[in-house]
Amino acid sequence: MRARSPASRRSALAVSAAAARRSRSTKVTSRAPRDSASKPSAPLPANRSRQRAPGTSARSQLNRVSRTRPRVGRRSGRSGKTSFRPLQLPPIMRTSLLAIAPVYPAAAPDGSGPYRSADSRPAVIEKLSDNDTEQRKGGFWQRLKSGLSKTRGQLAEGVGNLLLGEKEIDESVMEELETALLLTDVGTDTTREIMAELAQRVKRRELNDTRALHGALAGLLKDALAPLVRPFEIDPAARPFVVFFVGVNGVGKTTTIGKLAQRLKGEGRSVMLAAGDTFRAAAVEQLQQWGERAGVPVVAQKQGSDSASVVYDAVQAAKSRGVDVLMADTAGRLQAKSNLMEELKKVRRVVSRLDERAPHEVLLVLDAGVGQNALSQVREFDAAVGLTGLVITKLDGTAKAGVLFAIARQIAKPVYFIGVGEGVEDLKPFDPDAFVDALLATD
CATH class of the missing domain: 1.20.120.140 (SRP54, nucleotide-binding domain)
Structure with a gap:
């Protein structure tokens, strides 16, 4: 093979170098962004944009877009301020909330302290109507x-x-x-x-x-x-005339006290209530609401207080004010629980220190729906605190009103009042003739 001359070798090397330079230039050009006009991309959502501010990363750009959305369900930790709009209640809910009456404690003997006079309370409670049962057809x-x-x-x-x-x-x-x-x-x-x-x-x-x-x-x-017939009489010489209400849970003791307070207040007597049920949640508030409706003071302490202490303070307050009748609520308890019955005995002993004759009446409130079990309740409570009378409630919700005959036959405790409804006037003195006539009515 004929050897190339030096000049030809230099020419070949120059051609190779030029080709290499052209190849490198082509590779760099292929890495450059493609022209958007050459191939259009898919359309983006209205709330997204590919345009970025200088120096803004893709993640920060997404956060920036999210801050333009309504601030609902935002998680903590994201940047930006969150604004809250005040809750707008429907008109009917605003009206219902405004109808709720405040609850006030009863007044102390000197007009100050934790007890507040019923006369100084606003009359908002009058909005809570008791359906005006006296105007019902037929009485x-x-x-x-x-x-x-x-x-x-x-x-x-x-x-x-x-x-x-x-x-x-x-x-x-x-x-x-x-x-x-x-x-x-x-x-x-x-x-x-x-x-x-x-x-x-x-x-x-x-x-x-x-x-x-x-x-x-x-x-x-x-x-x-x-x-069972004996009138409920208040001794005017006993001031206050102390009445205890006892019974198992859920028989309506607090409601009965409230209804009887309105009845006695309507007869012109001064009445005070003692919230001795410090165990059941909202029992104190319930009695205070009844006190508002009847316009009578309520002596109360916080939940969990000693029931005997509450009733003792109430008797002292009633004495200093010259109140005619003091009615004391007590916590519901099963007659078979000896420790709870001992607590009831304690309340009676404490009150007797202020007046050896007090309480003057101890009324057992019975739910007529318990039937023959009422006999057991009467015996156990009578043995513990010495019952003087009965109140039979919820006669309108049971088919066992005949239990009154069994009580009359075996216990012979007087029934002072019966309840046949939720209204204030649905608590009435027991009349056996009217009871039997209503029981056997043919029309």
Whole structure:
């Protein structure tokens, strides 16, 4: 092979160097950003933009975009200030909140301290109406008859033949009547006595048809309730006349106290309430609201305080003011809990230090729906604190109103009041004649 001359070798090297330079220039040009006009990109969302401020990274640009959005559900730690708009309630909710009445403590004997005079409180509580039960159609008789409708319905299932006019009295009628009396919790002893007396009258031809049997049944039931009749009387020489209210949980002690306070206040008596139930949540506030409605002072301490201390302070305050009646609420307790019954005994002992005759009345509030269990409650509470009377509540919600006959037969404690509704006027003195007439009403 013929060797190249030096000049030709230099020319070849120059060509190779020029080619290498062109190759490097082509590679650098390929790394440059492509012209956006050459190939359009996909459209971006309206709230996003590819344009960035000089020196702004992609992450900070996204944060900047997020700050333009509504500040709802923002997580803590992000930059930017968060603004909050005040809560706007619907008009009906604003009206309901404004209708809530404040609760004030009762007044001290000297007009200062933790007790506040009822006369100095605003009358906002008047907005909380009790449905004005006195204006109901038919008055208390209609409410009593309506309240006993469940018991009357249970009784009518067995004595329906007695209510349909003059029919012959046969064995099936007597059996149905006996079953109905037992189902309404009249009690086995009372039922046996009533059925035996009716059977004797039928045998003597004194009762010829079901109409006569119906009248005889009403008379015997009224006679059976006679041991329960005694008026609730307040001794004017005892000032204050102290009344304790005891019972198990949920029978309506606090509500009964509030209703009776309004009744006594309407009779022109001065009344004070003692919030001795310091265990149940909101019990003090509930009694204070009843005090507002009745316009009477309430002696109360914070929840968890010693109940005996509260009642003791209330008796002292009532004495210094010359109050006619002091009614003391107590915490609900099961009659089988001996330690809780001992607490009740303590309250009685403490009050007797101020007045050896106090409390002048100890009323057991009974839920009529418990039926025959009411007898056990009466016996246990009577053994612990010495009951002087009963209040039967919630007769409108049970078919066991016949328990009053069992109480009259076995306990013979007077029933001062009965409750047949939620209204203030639905608590009335017990009238056995009206009770039986409402129980056996045919219309």
